[in-house]
Amino acid sequence: MVRFCASTLWLLGLSFFSVQLLAAPASHYSVGYHRLTFADPLDGQAMQAYAFYPTQARVHAGLVDGYDIAAGEDSPIALGRFPVLMLSHGNNGTPLALHDLITTIARQGFVVVAVLHPGDNYLDQSRLGTLSNLYGRPLQISAAITAVLAEPMLSPFVNVGQVGVIGYSAGGETALILSGAQPDLQRLRDYCAQYPSDQDACKAHGELVADRDDLAPQADPRVRALLLMAPLSLMFGRHTLEDVNVPTLIYAGDHDQLVAYDKNAGALARKLPRHPQYRLLAGAGHFVFLAPCSAEQAARAPALCADGEGVDRVSIHKSLVSEAGTFFSQALGTASRAGLQTADQ
Template sequence: MMRLCAVLVLSLLGGVVSVHAAPAPHPHWSVGFHRMSFLDPLDAQPMKAIAFYPSTDAERTTALGAYHVAASEDAKVAIGRFPMLMLSHGNTGTPLALHDLATALARKGFVVVAVLHPGDNYKDHSRLGTVSNLYGRPIQISQAITAALAEPMLSPFVDIDQIGVIGYSAGGETALILAGAKPDFERLRRYCQERPEDRDACTTKGELVVDRDDLQPQADPRIHALMLMAPLSLMFGRHT
């Protein structure tokens, strides 16, 4: 059956692959969204995500905080098995800043789960610049995958063999770790010694606060593809 490739993604798990949307041609889909809540694996406190998905309901725009999002809450899910993309935002950010991307992908036949990273979002900076944030973000995305696959409203419509990650800025760093890349702290230190004027990367002179010594970079074998947007990649070399 012919399938529509909606985005090009680069997999670190064995070459170039693509995550495909639902079979084409398809009817005109609107977008629904569903709020998710589950426990942060770092401290067992609640964390949140919003899943965007193809819907057969009427078009609607919903106010979510400061954003007007072209989606309807808990609208009827379109029949099918759709690829799932996890969305990881940048430092001190919000996934809703990328709501246009999420809804555009949902219209093309993807489920997009936009995660709000605890300790590193627009309201809470408590983990910024720490080891727990670097290694914790990927673990949070893995937990969000598990939660989405257990969500009764979503799980019947997700193709579990087609899961990818969209990472923006620090979210790109998160995606790379999920794909098996290993951060090199010394590489970041050297960069900041050479370019101390880089305020985005070197405000702490390339040093991370070691607030947890029990965390390690964890890849997730369920992830088969990445889409990286302006990734923070200074800690990753060619052979990571």
């Protein structure tokens, strides 16, 4: 297990299980995207996010911050009020490293907002190892929800009563705080006393830099469902999870060498007061949740692209997205035309 999930400058962070899957929502849309800029609640500086949404326009693949993504910038949004899914990436990462999950879920009738966390991304790691990052990431997701609801292009087409969070790696920790979890910093210290060789988790002996004394974990009542992938959740004991009562779907790999599933996802699945759906992927590692790599990407970052023998990343993603669509549709509801006002697009 590591406290900080490694990544390169351009990436973040089937199994042999069998599960009965209900039919996911039909993928009858193309995907558009809109760039959002709003104030970081920690310092007032501008931060960025991408809102990916259903469109009936014809779109073509193009580069979005270096990723080849089949989405059209500012294409007209399909008519409807769609559930909103916020995506929180891992330490040092970028949400666009999960672009195939984002676009495939958006095609099923969801608005997926991919937030780039200031101070903890592939370009800027200035807040890593600090309390401001631990407590600030959830505040940034909340600010992004508010920004979507205030954005004239998006607000007529989203439903504030249908908000979920997708959290990958450290983004899982962020998602849990948003749903009411309270980090226990002593649990990290205790872990590091027992496993001091975990250099990533236990820099400074598991002590986070107390750079802000005005921040605390803050839940967002708008969040009503969670999808967690390889979630970092070491700091949450059973008593600190008492207020997490939203539907939760957890995915993890049993060969994760970075965020050990037994100390994180597996333990979390046992402790949540509302029994989650838990999928443990045989042979899968931490980076199996990133988009399948091109040959060029595999040559540039083999550690992030190579999977264990018998692990088919493409098949895993197909099953994951199918189940995620069904899960969020059941937990949040599907798109509605009720109350929709005609908008000039």
